[in-house]
Amino acid sequence: MLGLLQLTVFVVGAVLLGLEIVGSRVLAPYFGSSIFVWGSLISTFMAGLAVGYAAGGWVADRRPRLVVMAMLILISGVLVAILPLTAAPINRAIVSVDFGPRLNPLLATVVLFFLPSIFMGTISPYAIKLAASSLATIGNTAGSMYAISTAGSIAGSLLTAFYLIQAIGVRSILLSLGATLIALALVLLIVGQLWRRRADKLVATGGVLALLLFGVSPLATARTLYEKDSLYHRIIVTEDDHVRTLRFDRLRQSAMDLQDPDRMVFHYTQYLHLALVFHEDPKRALFIGLGGGSAPRRFHKDYPGLAIDAAELDPEVVNVAKRYFLFQETERMKVQAVDGRIFINKTPHRYDMVFLDAYYADAIPFHLATREFLQELKRKLTPSGIVVTNIIGSVRGADSKLFRSIWKTVQTEFPQLYVFPVDGVANIIVIATQAQERLVKQEVLRRAQELETQRKVHFPIERFAHSYVLEPIPVDDVPVLTDDYAPVDGLLHFSAW
Template sequence: MVAVIVFLSGAATMALELAGSRLLAPSFGNSIAVWGALIGVILAALSLGYVAGGRLADRWPSWATLASVLAVASVYTALLPLLAPLATAGGAASRDPRWGALLAAVNLFLVPSLALGAVSPIAMRMAAVSVERVGRTAGNLYGLSTAGSIVGTLATSFYLVPLLGIRSFFQWLAMGLWVLTLVALVQAVRRRSVPVARPGMWVWLVVVAAPLLVGFASARQAQDTGLVYEADSLYHHIRVREAGGIRYLHFDNSWQSALDLTRPEEPVFTYIRQMDVGLLFQPDPRRALFVGLGAGTAPERYTRLLPELRAEVAELDPAVVDVARRFFGLEETERLQVTAVDGRQYVRRAQGPYDWVVLDAYYSDAIPFHLTTREFFQEVRSVLAPGGAVISNVIGALEGPEAAFLASMVHTLESVFPQVYLFPAQGASARMPQNVIVVATLEEQRVGPEELMSRARAIEEQGGPAGLTRSTARLVDGMEGVEEAPLLTDDRAPVEWLQRIS
């Protein structure tokens, strides 16, 4: 029985760590910095747990002691979904979310991880029957704990989180730890280390169980009156909300897409319309590749505006594709095909050339670094048709301390493409972060602002999208600090660090 508890506590430790990232993501994102904070806290807690468990094992090597540390882990795990909003409050507004994520991880995961870390030393002391066999006993139990961690890692990430959702997952995890607590307590009673008739034992057991009941009840409560759908996929915490006749799509703590339910053909977010500037460089695209789907707003808009356009979309997360179909009216046709695959993998095996390559996979909180590097843009260039354009939606400021990431993106694009143009979507202050549509082309000669405006007028006069001249007028002629900005490569692409500077 000791071996079973060690195995399952190892599984619970990794389940706690992996699922814990989803409690932090709505406020801090899902970047490597957030993962670093979470893993660091878990490792520190386990270290403290090993020390504490060793001392407990020397003084009280009993099933009652084992039941007590399991009870602590069970209670705290049951309360995690209730504590998370308090521990992560203000995270999105934090100047440097790294330290906010670290503090939240300490508040949420230090106690249950410490308790789980104490299990193995106590179990080893209980299982050791002689000094001569203590090494073998320790090796066997460490092996079982690690094997449990492997099972917990795969089961949590492959199946349980997507199947149950985060709140229910933590309640079931707490219930599993409570069952282990009960098993240990039964063993303590059988060995008379805890008298079964002692009323305090049953009171203690009820107290341990109470948070489980509260947690299960809270997991069933609606947390948002405008919430239409909520689920955890392999990559995101996905939410669909409605407010004021607008349906919104959220990934973790970022706004992804929006649909006006009364006028679905009209973009809600201005950056979608700002992408029309791609027509200035390739006014008659016949094939387009979109990397990143969101709700499908952009590819549907352009297949509707451009009758000859055939669009292919690469979206990493199959759950996002399903949400776009179910809640945002995405319909695949011969002219609009969606594939659930990583964008870079799709580019590598794509049968180009494409007149447009639209990159809309850069989130404000978690940027896929492999879609920002010089090597990736070289692969994009290899599938781009002569006269084609790469159209990227990047969030950043045009000058000042908030411009670090955008400057690096421009520098990297300029290392591959002869011409790069910047079109801010919101027209806000240059020092304010905003959506910036970055267009890269293969043309050796740069097109001036007057010529671009002339093209915009001609496109509007021919029935093209209204407002193109307004979008064109936002052209920014150059950006300071580009040459000094880091060049992003597969070997070094510090996008999280650049975002923190920003």
């Protein structure tokens, strides 16, 4: 009986942490993957466990029977197994009402995961009650059970994060976790009736069955060419009429016109060519963030003398760009699947242009926005090298704090900054140069017109240059971002609760 109880707390611990890890992927398509999402998940599971521990001890003292514990596990399994059906409509309902970037994920995690975590939390105190043979050894029994449960949690966390998310997808993981608990509950129910006849073989069979149930295959969705959970995103490629779109979680990242693959579907990518105003004859450029690869692919086509490197954190994104978005490496264009900051520190090259396009609308990699990162980046620029950053936000008003904080941070390392809000969308192009003299707006317009006239640039960059921001950017109320202090999530979402 003791071995069966130990197996039980191990499996329940594994499922619990597996559910918490995959929970982030359940929420990400609707609420992103910011610190608010993770804070909501951790808090909800901890609260559920606290309630479960208390409730499990109370019930165990009054009905210390194996069949009762089996029913608690069975209920947990059913609650987890129905998540693939309930999660999407619940998340959509919360998004449609919109309680704000903090309350949205918190409410979703409570609705989806609080009850399963309560019922799973009841199991460890219940197992301790059933395993305890005397008060003299209750401490050892409790310690052993919690140690085994924690070991299960570690195993479930690693298995889910390192293998399952990449191997079988979110829906299949949820079904498998639920099925594992249901199978374990059925084994316990059988053993509860037959334990006097020694049910060791049944226990072993139940464990094998539970493991086999992890192999449920994911379902395909209509109009979707590709869908996979990588280490960093839920990657989705869809096709609507003649436009193919790449999404990370719920956000569009790149698009390609199938009838004209060289057309820049996202307007902000055309504004990137304003870089030529500030460095007319670049020899080497770096793109941090690849997406579908449309921007580096167009630079590769338009500027034959330009060598291009790209650093993309997610190797699966690189594969998708090559498979679905016509991105091809050549002698002049290479890509590495590596974090942009790691690439900067390792590359032997120096760049005339660096394009930083790795920020999202709902979260940004803070380590690519700090003063220390800019210092490292600056060391890899040529003397006239420039940095072009795409920021999603607003120059003024309630949603401008992130932009102004990044502006203030970049100002600490680069003497000249130029801001070009993209017409009609929330993108802001910031160009930082090392020049001591500032280019006035008329000079920027003149250079842009000259590049167009000489057909060195194939976009109407003179029109784009008219968005040049002349007004001072107020920065007194925002911090300089550093590796030690970079509250980017709060700056991004500060205006809503």
